[in-house]
Amino acid sequence: MADKLFIAETPAEVKDAKGLHLITQSTPNGQAVQIYLEELAEAYGLKFTTTLINISTNEQKKEWFLRLNPNGRIPVLVDNSQNPPFPVHETSAELLYLLKEADKEDKFGFKDDFERSEALQWLFFWHGSGAPYQGQTNHFKKAAPEKIDYAINRFHNETLRVYGVLEIRLSGKYTGEPREYLAGKGKGKYSVADIKTWPWVKGWERTGFSKQEMEAFPHLLKWIDRIAQRPAVQKGIGEKYSQS
Numbered sequence: 001m002a003d004k005l006f007i008a009e010t011p012a013e014v015k016d017a018k019g020l021h022l023i024t025q026s027t028p029n030g031q032a033v034q035i036y037l038e039e040l041a042e043a044y045g046l047k048f049t050t051t052l053i054n055i056s057t058n059e060q061k062k063e064w065f066l067r068l069n070p071n072g073r074i075p076v077l078v079d080n081s082q083n084p085p086f087p088v089h090e091t092s093a094e095l096l097y098l099l100k101e102a103d104k105e106d107k108f109g110f111k112d113d114f115e116r117s118e119a120l121q122w123l124f125f126w127h128g129s130g131a132p133y134q135g136q137t138n139h140f141k142k143a144a145p146e147k148i149d150y151a152i153n154r155f156h157n158e159t160l161r162v163y164g165v166l167e168i169r170l171s172g173k174y175t176g177e178p179r180e181y182l183a184g185k186g187k188g189k190y191s192v193a194d195i196k197t198w199p200w201v202k203g204w205e206r207t208g209f210s211k212q213e214m215e216a217f218p219h220l221l222k223w224i225d226r227i228a229q230r231p232a233v234q235k236g237i238g239e240k241y242s243q244s
């Protein structure tokens, strides 16, 4: 199997990695897995290596990459400690793989079934409804060759709507109990649900939302700042992952 996963064109650093290896670019999707790996490095001393690619050159559409992720998108996690090596694609699946394999004390997850279910609900919410809307907002505002007002407004408004859903959760609008993190009892606990969501929402200004629009989400803005303070988060979006 390993000889089918890797071919001559597969970068040596991917093939020869000893343990967990992340192929990434520091976009919001890439950053989610970068941050969790940095959190695990800090919490447990986890060792991992990385390959940074430049998606504007379409490296992710080459055969060596498609063998690891037929979807041709970053990030991809390859676990070379497995025999044969095991590739994981889709950010949330990568976070859950790391939670099971490398976060034995559930420091960024939950042992309690109901709390774990909450984390999955918010993880899936952002994977299915947040990231795609905000991604399309960026696309239609910045990358599309033609400015289509309907598409721009549709995704702009849908992204604001999902920010509003996060605000309901964090403000405790219907529970009377404000919370600091998306999942977990009481005020919640920082978990993979926050790690998945934060890299996108922190980029609200780049996506083109105004300060005035964001005033509707005071708890969400505080949550962005709270998570931004974490050293592993700063590392996970920092210099180590930037490309010249």
Ligand SMILES: N[C@@H](CCC(=O)N[C@@H](CS)C(=O)NCC(=O)O)C(=O)O
Residues within 6 Å of the ligand: 027, 028, 029, 030, 055, 060, 072, 073, 074, 075, 089, 090, 091, 092
């Ligand atoms: N659902 C995927 C989305 C991954 C994705 O869209 N990655 C973007 C960067 S943020 C990418 O690789 N784009 C390059 C391309 O589409 O070719 C995930 O969660 O991993």
